[in-house]
Amino acid sequence: MENTDKYNKRRQAPEPTLKRLPGYLYYLEQVREEGILNISAPTIGRELSCDPTQVVKDLAYTGIKGKPRVGYNVYELIHALEEYIGYNQVNEAFLIGAGNLGSALMAYQQEQSLGLRIIAAFDVDKKKIGQNVGGVHVLEYSKLFSLSGRLNVKVGILTTPNHVAQEVTEDLISCGIKAIWNFTSANLNVPEDIIVQNTSIGSYAAVLLRRLNDAENNL
Amino acid sequence: MENTDKYNKRRQAPEPTLKRLPGYLYYLEQVREEGILNISAPTIGRELSCDPTQVVKDLAYTGIKGKPRVGYNVYELIHALEEYIGYNQVNEAFLIGAGNLGSALMAYQQEQSLGLRIIAAFDVDKKKIGQNVGGVHVLEYSKLFSLSGRLNVKVGILTTPNHVAQEVTEDLISCGIKAIWNFTSANLNVPEDIIVQNTSIGSYAAVLLRRLNDAENNL
DNA sequence: ATTAAATAAAGAATTAATTCTTTATATTGT
DNA sequence: ACAATATAAAGAATTAATTCTTTATTTAAT
Numbered sequence: 001m002e003n004t005d006k007y008n009k010r011r012q013a014p015e016p017t018l019k020r021l022p023g024y025l026y027y028l029e030q031v032r033e034e035g036i037l038n039i040s041a042p043t044i045g046r047e048l049s050c051d052p053t054q055v056v057k058d059l060a061y062t063g064i065k066g067k068p069r070v071g072y073n074v075y076e077l078i079h080a081l082e083e084y085i086g087y088n089q090v091n092e093a094f095l096i097g098a099g100n101l102g103s104a105l106m107a108y109q110q111e112q113s114l115g116l117r118i119i120a121a122f123d124v125d126k127k128k129i130g131q132n133v134g135g136v137h138v139l140e141y142s143k144l145f146s147l148s149g150r151l152n153v154k155v156g157i158l159t160t161p162n163h164v165a166q167e168v169t170e171d172l173i174s175c176g177i178k179a180i181w182n183f184t185s186a187n188l189n190v191p192e193d194i195i196v197q198n199t200s201i202g203s204y205a206a207v208l209l210r211r212l213n214d215a216e217n218n219l
Numbered sequence: 220m221e222n223t224d225k226y227n228k229r230r231q232a233p234e235p236t237l238k239r240l241p242g243y244l245y246y247l248e249q250v251r252e253e254g255i256l257n258i259s260a261p262t263i264g265r266e267l268s269c270d271p272t273q274v275v276k277d278l279a280y281t282g283i284k285g286k287p288r289v290g291y292n293v294y295e296l297i298h299a300l301e302e303y304i305g306y307n308q309v310n311e312a313f314l315i316g317a318g319n320l321g322s323a324l325m326a327y328q329q330e331q332s333l334g335l336r337i338i339a340a341f342d343v344d345k346k347k348i349g350q351n352v353g354g355v356h357v358l359e360y361s362k363l364f365s366l367s368g369r370l371n372v373k374v375g376i377l378t379t380p381n382h383v384a385q386e387v388t389e390d391l392i393s394c395g396i397k398a399i400w401n402f403t404s405a406n407l408n409v410p411e412d413i414i415v416q417n418t419s420i421g422s423y424a425a426v427l428l429r430r431l432n433d434a435e436n437n438l
Numbered sequence: 439a440t441t442a443a444a445t446a447a448a449g450a451a452t453t454a455a456t457t458c459t460t461t462a463t464a465t466t467g468t
Numbered sequence: 469a470c471a472a473t474a475t476a477a478a479g480a481a482t483t484a485a486t487t488c489t490t491t492a493t494t495t496a497a498t
Contacts, residue, residue: 016455018429019422026381026404040475048406051457056476068475069465086428100330100353104323105420111319112404114424134319154431162245179431181423185245185331187267195434197427201324201418203238204400205333208416209305210237212373212398215414235485259445270487275446287445287493 013061018085020058023048025081032074040071087115092153094177096168097160098123098131098138101183101201105157107134116155120147148175157181158188232280237304239277242267244300251293259290306334311372313396314340315387316379317347317357320402320420324376326353335374339366367394376400377407 013021027048031039041059045052059072062080066072082088093116095102106118122141123129131138139147156172158165158180165186172180179195182188188196232240246267250258260278264271278291281299285291301307312335314321325337341360342348350357358366375391377384377399384405391399398414401407407415 012433013429014455015426018426019419022419022421022425023404023406027406042475049408052475053458053477054456057456060477066476067465068463068477069473071475084429085425086432091428091431100323100326104319107319108420112421114421115428116424155427178434179427181427185242187242187246189268193434195427195430197423197430199420199423200238200241201327202241202331202333204416204418205335206241206304207234207237208374208398208400208414209310209334210232210303211414211416212310213305214231215397215412233485261445271445272447272487272489273485276486279447285446286495287447288443288495290445 013058017058017061020050020054021062021081021085024055024058025078025085025087028074028078028081032078037074038071039074039077041066043071085115087113091116091155092119092151093117093155093157093181094119094144094148094153094172094175095121095136095157095159096123096141096144096172097158098125098128098133099159099161102157102159103133105159106136110134116157118157119151119153144171144175148177152176154178155181157183159183162186232277236277236280239269239273240281240300240304243274243277244297244304244306247293247297247300251297256293257290258293258296260285262290304334306332310335310374311338311370312336312374312376312400313338313363313367313372313391313394314355314376314378315342315360315363315391316340316377317342317344317350317352318378318380321376321378322352324378325355329353335376337376338370338372363390363394367396371395373397374400376402378402381405 024044027044028039041055042052044055056066059066059077062084064072064077064080095106095118098106098121102121106121108114109116109118118136121133121136121138122144123138124141128138129140154177156177156179158168158172160168162184165182165184166188169180169188169190173190173194178193179197180188180190182196182198183201185200185202190196243263246263247258260274261271263274267274275285278285278296281303283291283296283299314325314337317325317340321340325340327333328335328337337355340352340355340357341363342357343360347357348359373396375396375398377387377391379387381403384401384403385407388399388407388409392409392413397412398416399407399409401415401417402420404419404421409415
């Protein structure tokens with residue numbers, strides 16, 4: 001069988017590249033504020049301590065063109081990055097589990113744009129229901145089903161306890177959710193067409209702790 | 220020059236491996252609660268939807284041995300993972316920036332062990348100073364210097380606004396901090412011997428959003 | 439005891455990601 | 469205009485990570 005990828009001019013960006021894009025964006029916004037109009041990949045690389053050719057390759061995925069001897073137009077580049085990531089379209093999300101982490105995300109989105117607009121949060125805890133966190137109302141969990149019928153929300157943010165993660169995931173999928181941002185430690189079982197983005201804070205802590213240990217022992 | 224790595228029996232685990240370890244641990248704790256004594260890599264792989272040989276290779280870094288036809292002893296495996304990651308030693312940490320994310324981390328550590336004990340938080344905001352979040356006292360930022368002199372804290376958690384991240388980083392280093400868990404979008408400039416673990420929530424959102432876009436367009 | 443089956447462990451092959459090299463091009467200075 | 473230079477872009481080489489293959493070992497069944 002033919003591989004269609006070969007014939008698509010622009011291939012899907014690899015995950016490491018996608019993860020770096022918000023970093024470029026943050027830096028470029030600073031650069032723009034300084035009134036700088038053009039910036040080169042070597043300069044970006046120097047500032048962000050990464051390889052300049054990697055910068056070029058990463059930015060190429062957005063479709064933007066740079067000019068030799070000049071670099072990239074800062075405005076165009078910011079716009080291309082926002083467009084490519086999906087920041088300048090409205091990405092509505094439901095959040096399930098209004099605990100510490102969930103509340104932090106709701107409050108967080110007010111200051112730092114994550115490219116998502118959490119339009120409602122759900123919980124089963126009576127004490128949390130009715131609260132307003134970062135402008136987001138916390139609703140009774142069962143309301144998820146009726147509300148999702150009227151809206152067309154594609155992203156679900158999962159900040160529940162681990163033991164209900166799979167159950168909630170299935171509910172979300174039945175409500176038409178296409179992508180799940182999973183902050184639990186549970187391994188979610190989903191159909192092929194559902195996107196799961198696992199974001200376990202604990203994983204990073206583990207890397208940090210082990211590296212610290214390595215440093216203390218080896219070197 | 221000789222490469223000493225070749226002569227070290229156990230090499231440093233790669234980052235993808237380290238990130239998977241907490242996932243194994245979480246699953247194994249569930250298995251233990253069910254009273255299961257032994258578990259094989261193929262079973263773990265099936266449950267966690269990953270390759271069984273990868274499971275074997277990941278677990279091998281902890282130094283534990285499995286038996287053919289039987290698998291691993293669940294207790295030993297859990298212990299080895301905790302030991303290897305560094306969970307069963309006290310890893311004290313300072314947290315700088317008691318905003319939404321910082322507060323969430325403080326509250327979070329009470330329930331989910333991240334392997335770190337945040338022993339004090341610091342902020343410059345008068346409204347936050349004096350508060351107690353998740354059992355952690357929020358102190359005036361300048362107290363960081365005197366307190367670090369008496370204690371031997373090696374980990375700093377950075378949840379400040381982006382624009383003060385570099386400045387705070389330098390303060391932390393001058394206080395003897397060896398590893399920084401950076402939740403800001405800033406690129407931290409540090410000496411070689413300082414470990415920086417960047418954990419940008421926004422990076423994950425970017426991956427999720429782009430994948431959702433890919434799914435809507437391509438397929 | 440002997441054989442069969444499951445599985446860990448070690449190694450090879452593959453794939454993905456990064457870094458290095460070359461080429462082409464646009465800009466600046468002469 | 470012409471030469472020199474910086475840089476993007478494309479491609480090659482390298483490195484890292486994953487997946488596949490083989491081997492050896494342990495248990496259970498005959």
